[in-house]
Amino acid sequence: MIRDIGYLKIMRTGPGTSVQDLGRVGFAQYGVPVSGGLDMRSLSWVNHLLKNKASDAVLEICQPGMKIQFDSPTLIYLAGTKAEIKLNEQLISSYGILEIQENDLLEIGAFLQGSVLYLGIKNGFQSEKIMNSRSWFTGITTSDFAKKGDQIPYFTNQEVPSYTASKAKWNFNRFAEGIIAVYPGPEWELLDHKSRILIESLEFTISNLTNRMAIQLTELLPNSIPEMATAPVFPGTVQLTSGGKLIILMKDAQVTGGYPRILHVSEEALSILAQKNPQQKIRFRLI
Amino acid sequence: MKPIFKQISPLISEFVWNSAISDELLQYQLSFKEQLQKEFGREIIELRMGFKTLSVNLAKPSVLPEIENWLNSSKPEESLLCLSEKIWQIPVCYSRDTGRDLELLAKHKSISQEELISKHSRSPYRLHFYGFLPGFMYLNGLPKELHTPRKSIPDRAVPVGSVAIGGSQTGIYPSSSPGGWHLIGQTPISLFDPNLAIPVFASAGERIEFIPVTIQEFEQLKRHPQKPNFR
Numbered sequence: 001m002i003r004d005i006g007y008l009k010i011m012r013t014g015p016g017t018s019v020q021d022l023g024r025v026g027f028a029q030y031g032v033p034v035s036g037g038l039d040m041r042s043l044s045w046v047n048h049l050l051k052n053k054a055s056d057a058v059l060e061i062c063q064p065g066m067k068i069q070f071d072s073p074t075l076i077y078l079a080g081t082k083a084e085i086k087l088n089e090q091l092i093s094s095y096g097i098l099e100i101q102e103n104d105l106l107e108i109g110a111f112l113q114g115s116v117l118y119l120g121i122k123n124g125f126q127s128e129k130i131m132n133s134r135s136w137f138t139g140i141t142t143s144d145f146a147k148k149g150d151q152i153p154y155f156t157n158q159e160v161p162s163y164t165a166s167k168a169k170w171n172f173n174r175f176a177e178g179i180i181a182v183y184p185g186p187e188w189e190l191l192d193h194k195s196r197i198l199i200e201s202l203e204f205t206i207s208n209l210t211n212r213m214a215i216q217l218t219e220l221l222p223n224s225i226p227e228m229a230t231a232p233v234f235p236g237t238v239q240l241t242s243g244g245k246l247i248i249l250m251k252d253a254q255v256t257g258g259y260p261r262i263l264h265v266s267e268e269a270l271s272i273l274a275q276k277n278p279q280q281k282i283r284f285r286l287i
Numbered sequence: 288m289k290p291i292f293k294q295i296s297p298l299i300s301e302f303v304w305n306s307a308i309s310d311e312l313l314q315y316q317l318s319f320k321e322q323l324q325k326e327f328g329r330e331i332i333e334l335r336m337g338f339k340t341l342s343v344n345l346a347k348p349s350v351l352p353e354i355e356n357w358l359n360s361s362k363p364e365e366s367l368l369c370l371s372e373k374i375w376q377i378p379v380c381y382s383r384d385t386g387r388d389l390e391l392l393a394k395h396k397s398i399s400q401e402e403l404i405s406k407h408s409r410s411p412y413r414l415h416f417y418g419f420l421p422g423f424m425y426l427n428g429l430p431k432e433l434h435t436p437r438k439s440i441p442d443r444a445v446p447v448g449s450v451a452i453g454g455s456q457t458g459i460y461p462s463s464s465p466g467g468w469h470l471i472g473q474t475p476i477s478l479f480d481p482n483l484a485i486p487v488f489a490s491a492g493e494r495i496e497f498i499p500v501t502i503q504e505f506e507q508l509k510r511h512p513q514k515p516n517f518r
């Protein structure tokens with residue numbers, strides 16, 4: 001089958017828009033981060049509903065205030081945050097498959113709940129694949145974050161979606177979830193009794209220092225663990241810095257680190273964390 | 288030298304050796320890694336190394352008890368591999384123009400710049416693993432006299448190829464990035480190419496030797512890029 005290439009044109013975007021998929025597995029041995037969607041659950045949902053492959057690439061949008069134009073027909077699906085969406089200047093319900101016609105304009109306004117929106121497209125975005133992944137990362141792919149004027153390729157699709165009576169349900173309750181399930185990290189045992197109690201009982205605040213690499217928490221903890229020999233870290237590793245800061249590593253984090261790794265966030269909880277905004281509160285629950 | 292086994296999450300576990308960082312420990316780690324891959328290669332998604340650790344990312348958690356059993360019955364001494372004899376020669380231009388902290392660091396150490404350069408380039412360093420940035424080598428073997436605490440305020444941009452000292456370590460920045468190490472020189476060699484199947488040239492266990500070159504040689508190598516040589 002010959003497929004025609006279409007382009008999504010970025011007319012306006014805030015910082016933090018990128019193409020993401022399941023990420024780069026197997027390249028950490030060369031120092032390459034995993035990358036991939038921050039909220040893997042929403043990313044998978046988008047591909048699932050479009051009947052895409054699980055490995056297809058989507059657009060990850062981390063800031064409201066975005067305007068894009070499609071130059072040829074396709075189907076798209078939005079998930080993740082609850083956002084104000086306009087198609088050709090008409091406010092629409094953001095949850096359902098959208099049929100896109102040539103030159104359609106899509107605007108993403110305020111985020112009402114959550115912090116990361118996923119825009120999936122029929123058959124996935126077709127930007128360059130490097131080391132088995134299309135996920136954008138500085139020094140690996142040509143682009144790291146989308147800028148005004150960028151054009152992202154996709155396959156044109158003329159297929160008419162088959163409608164069913166029921167709309168797929170998406171549970172927004174996860175945005176309210178404040179309990180983060182964690183495993184004790186490799187250096188958990190080195191913490192004194194008091195620090196462990198504090199970690200299990202305190203409420204922590206998501207700080208403004210939040211990006212694709214890490215989420216820093218506001219509250220400080222006493223830290224008496226000495227710095228350690230550099231060791232592997234993963235998305236989900238919670239580091240305790242020498243200054244007592246807690247840093248939760250996300251998908252673009254380095255593959256090794258020298259700070260004690262006191263907790264490890266479960267995979268499901270990492271998707272929940274990814275949707276948190278600065279000032280929101282969380283609690284850790286050890287499993 | 289048998290490691291301790293720690294499970295971190297259902298799919299991530301770690302082997303830890305409680306001994307000092309050394310060639311011997313690296314030899315044990317690499318031999319252990321080889322054996323693990325041989326035994327459980329199909330169940331393993333990814334292995335990551337640290338100075339005293341080896342972490343395993345599994346495809347499914349059900350293989351964990353088997354790995355623990357295997358560890359209990361393994362005899363690490365019997366399958367010990369030798370470290371590679373390969374030494375990669377990395378040209379470095381040590382100068383004020385290519386390493387902005389060279390002068391200050393020499394002054395701080397009360398030695399001449401020439402002495403600092405000769406101490407830094409005298410013996411080869413052992414490559415233990417990659418981390419921090421794509422293609423960044425964790426090297427062991429910085430002479431004690433050159434150990435220097437990291438900068439309290441990191442530089443916003445360290446030029447690509449910068450050779451630097453931080454704490455008890457030395458390394459080369461494979462790409463431009465923020466960084467808190469003291470910059471003493473720069474290599475014209477490219478350390479990471481994402482378009483290659485294996486994006487780096489050196490493997491864990493091999494050695495890296497810094498060869499001082501003049502600014503003219505540096506400029507020429509920049510204009511006509513070459514792959515690094517080894518001996």
